[in-house]
Amino acid sequence: MSEIRVLLVDDEEELVSTLAERLSLRGIFAEWATSAEEALERLSPGRYDVAVLDVKIPRISGIELKKRMDEKNPGMKFIFITGHGSEADFQAGSAEAGSDYYLVKPVNIEDLITKMREVLTGKGGTE
Amino acid sequence: MESGFGNMIAWEKLKEFFSVKQDTSQDIPRYLFNYRRIWQVAVLLTGGVALVPLIFITLIDYQVTQHAIESEFLLRTTRVVSNSRRTISFFLAERKSAIDFIVHDNSFESLNNKGRLTLMLINLQKSFGGGFMDLGLIDSSGYQRNYVGPYRLEGKDYKGQEWYQKVVDHGVHISDVYLGFRRVPHMVIAVKKLMPDGSFYILRASFSISPFEDLLADLELDGRGDAFLINHQGTLQTTSRYHGGILERLSLPVPEYSPVSQVYEWKDPNGKELFIGYRFIDDSPFILMIVKDKHELMKPWFKTRFKLIVFLILSVTVILSVILGTATYMVKKIQIVDETRVMAFHQMEYANKMASIGRLAASVAHEINNPIAIINEKAGLIKDLFIIKGQYARDDKILGLVDSILNSVKRTGAITKRLLSFARNLEASIEPIHLKAVIQEVLGFMTKEAELRAIEIRLKVAEDISPFKADRGKLQQIFLNIINNAFAAMNEGGHLDISAEMETKGSVTVVFTDDGCGIPEEDLNRIFEPFFSTKTGQGGTGLGLSITYNLVTELGGTINVKSKPGQGTSFIISIPLDKEKGPDERDQGIACG
Numbered sequence: 148m149s150e151i152r153v154l155l156v157d158d159e160e161e162l163v164s165t166l167a168e169r170l171s172l173r174g175i176f177a178e179w180a181t182s183a184e185e186a187l188e189r190l191s192p193g194r195y196d197v198a199v200l201d202v203k204i205p206r207i208s209g210i211e212l213k214k215r216m217d218e219k220n221p222g223m224k225f226i227f228i229t230g231h232g233s234e235a236d237f238q239a240g241s242a243e244a245g246s247d248y249y250l251v252k253p254v255n256i257e258d259l260i261t262k263m264r265e266v267l268t269g270k271g272g273t274e
Numbered sequence: 275m276e277s278g279f280g281n282m283i284a285w286e287k288l289k290e291f292f293s294v295k296q297d298t299s300q301d302i303p304r305y306l307f308n309y310r311r312i313w314q315v316a317v318l319l320t321g322g323v324a325l326v327p328l329i330f331i332t333l334i335d336y337q338v339t340q341h342a343i344e345s346e347f348l349l350r351t352t353r354v355v356s357n358s359r360r361t362i363s364f365f366l367a368e369r370k371s372a373i374d375f376i377v378h379d380n381s382f383e384s385l386n387n388k389g390r391l392t393l394m395l396i397n398l399q400k401s402f403g404g405g406f407m408d409l410g411l412i413d414s415s416g417y418q419r420n421y422v423g424p425y426r427l428e429g430k431d432y433k434g435q436e437w438y439q440k441v442v443d444h445g446v447h448i449s450d451v452y453l454g455f456r457r458v459p460h461m462v463i464a465v466k467k468l469m470p471d472g473s474f475y476i477l478r479a480s481f482s483i484s485p486f487e488d489l490l491a492d493l494e495l496d497g498r499g500d501a502f503l504i505n506h507q508g509t510l511q512t513t514s515r516y517h518g519g520i521l522e523r524l525s526l527p528v529p530e531y532s533p534v535s536q537v538y539e540w541k542d543p544n545g546k547e548l549f550i551g552y553r554f555i556d557d558s559p560f561i562l563m564i565v566k567d568k569h570e571l572m573k574p575w576f577k578t579r580f581k582l583i584v585f586l587i588l589s590v591t592v593i594l595s596v597i598l599g600t601a602t603y604m605v606k607k608i609q610i611v612d613e614t615r616v617m618a619f620h621q622m623e624y625a626n627k628m629a630s631i632g633r634l635a636a637s638v639a640h641e642i643n644n645p646i647a648i649i650n651e652k653a654g655l656i657k658d659l660f661i662i663k664g665q666y667a668r669d670d671k672i673l674g675l676v677d678s679i680l681n682s683v684k685r686t687g688a689i690t691k692r693l694l695s696f697a698r699n700l701e702a703s704i705e706p707i708h709l710k711a712v713i714q715e716v717l718g719f720m721t722k723e724a725e726l727r728a729i730e731i732r733l734k735v736a737e738d739i740s741p742f743k744a745d746r747g748k749l750q751q752i753f754l755n756i757i758n759n760a761f762a763a764m765n766e767g768g769h770l771d772i773s774a775e776m777e778t779k780g781s782v783t784v785v786f787t788d789d790g791c792g793i794p795e796e797d798l799n800r801i802f803e804p805f806f807s808t809k810t811g812q813g814g815t816g817l818g819l820s821i822t823y824n825l826v827t828e829l830g831g832t833i834n835v836k837s838k839p840g841q842g843t844s845f846i847i848s849i850p851l852d853k854e855k856g857p858d859e860r861d862q863g864i865a866c867g
Contacts, residue, residue, distance in 0.1 A: 159644055159647070159648065161648045161651075161652075162644070162647050162648045162651055165651035165652055165654075165655050166651050168655055168658075169651065169654055169655050169658050172655075172658045172659075172662045172663065173658075173662070230639075230640045230643035230644045230647065251643070251690075251691055251694060252643040252644065252646070252647040252650075252687075253643065253646045253647040253649075253650035253651075253683055253684075253686075253687045254647065254650075255684075256651075256654055
């Protein structure tokens with residue numbers, strides 16, 4: 148039985164699929180999507196506790212995707228990851244998720260799980 | 275001694291004010307003006323325009339005034355000569371006419387009567403005042419037949435005397451002044467009367483020269499003037515004040531004949547300049563001379579000339595001082611403005627360069643990050659499969675290799691994170707600063723070089739430094755410049771000590787101390803000046819430290835330097851902590867309180 152249900156969204160399939168598998172090995176229910184459409188398609192109320200979003204997803208920003216997912220599944224928590232350190236990304240990402248839930252690639256898996264637990268227990272993050 | 279020293283200091287200060295700095299040891303950047311040249315052109319042009327007309331007009335005035343004064347004196351002398359000539363001519367003509375009248379009015383017999391002749395002399399002396407000394411009647415053989423006067427000259431034979439011959443030849447004669455039988459200077463007027471039978475007799479009167487001397491002495495002459503008579507041979511006929519006694523030879527040359535009064539300038543062998551006026555007195559052997567000392571005459575002019583020269587010197591001094599002062603002031607202002615402009619330009623260029631580096635770093639980091647993340651996850655999965663699922667029978671060697679991959683990924687991640695953070699912070703504005711983290715971040719870029727050159731870096735940051743708000747990018751640039759500078763000064767195996775601590779007055783002090791080559795004392799005051807560089811020709815722009823100085827100033831801080839050549843250098847940077855606390859810290863403050 149999984150304690151956390153997570154949806155991983157990143158356009159790098161190699162990355163997101165491997166990460167999902169590794170989370171599964173640790174008993175976390177992890178599914179992944181490589182586009183915003185796919186992510187929204189997978190989403191149904193109560194299906195995921197937390198979403199890990201790349202700030203930059205083709206055709207739509209991670210911030211925009213977060214808003215749409217939030218509408219579809221209120222109460223969901225979010226963590227952003229990025230390969231980019233630009234100021235604009237940082238400002239947007241940390242404003243949305245709080246600077247503590249804005250991670251720069253490559254991400255240590257144990258750190259990611261810690262952050263997910265934190266965000267779910269309400270220590271920080273949005274909503 | 276002391277006032278001399280004071281004067282020297284004042285002089286040095288004056289020199290410093292009037293000097294326009296142009297360090298020729300450095301290459302002058304082409305976008306800076308040649309201030310010395312501007313200064314020279316300004317001074318020459320304004321000085322020329324102001325001074326040339328002034329000097330020109332003063333010189334003309336000098337010439338005109340001098341000439342006018344000289345002309346005035348020449349004219350005045352000419353007038354005195356003319357007037358005196360008239361008096362003397364009249365004096366002689368009057369006496370000559372009197373003798374002439376007597377000789378023609380009286381018969382030989384009447385003149386030969388002693389009583390009668392005595393009466394005539396008395397009457398003449400009465401009518402004509404002084405001067406008539408005696409009267410004598412000389413017959414055609416040259417014997418003095420009758421004589422009345424103070425000397426015993428009766429029976430004297432004048433046949434051999436020059437004047438006698440002249441009377442015989444010309445009928446009338448006025449003689450030079452001479453001593454004669456009586457051995458007293460006198461002159462003679464003699465008139466011949468020709469009888470119908472061809473014989474003749476001569477009436478001769480002699481005069482003392484005192485009336486002439488009185489007459490000449492009465493002349494009011496300025497400029498140590500001297501008036502006297504000479505004969506055509508240059509023998510003085512009256513006593514002169516400065517040019518010899520009576521019957522002596524005149525020390526001046528005898529002037530050339532002229533029918534009118536003349537005045538000329540003459541320089542005597544001693545270099546004394548004289549105005550000499552003269553007039554030949556008609557029908558007499560006399561030349562009237564009036565000699566004046568030009569130097570004495572021109573004394574009033576010398577006073578005027580002195581005033582003129584003082585005025586010129588004062589004017590030139592004032593004009594030059596104003597021009598030099600103004601030109602120096604203006605050129606210095608131009609220089610300051612120009613340097614500020616170039617500084618701003620370079621600072622902008624520098625900031626742009628840093629921003630470009632930042633963007634490049636960010637894009638490289640981003641490009642690398644994704645593949646690294648994939649390597650990270652793949653290697654992580656391999657490890658997970660070994661450990662969590664227990665697949666592929668546990669193999670320590672493979673596990674070691676995977677760990678090694680993961681370690682490398684971690685290291686690469688650290689580098690890209692640093693790059694990204696650096697790039698991000700370059701653009702950042704005011705934000706909370708963790709001083710230690712900022713210094714460490716900057717040091718991160720230098721660790722490789724430090725390792726290669728065996729430079730030991732010791733960082734000591736006091737624990738009580740709380741986060742403060744400042745421009746992170748500027749701080750990074752300041753620290754990077756100072757550390758770069760220290761690295762440039764150090765040899766292999768050098769030491770760089772960085773310490774930071776709180777100051778009581780609400781600021782934090784960061785000290786960078788290296789044991790490099792140090793800075794000579796004479797350069798210490800100049801190292802923050804723009805374009806000052808000891809690395810000219812080695813690619814140094816001379817702007818690094820001046821940009822640093824400006825950045826520190828922009829943060830409201832101060833930067834100081836202490837150095838001993840051969841021992842090392844300390845840069846002491848003091849940065850004020852933010853006065854207005856950000857919302858985060860305010861909350862913290864309330865929570866803590």
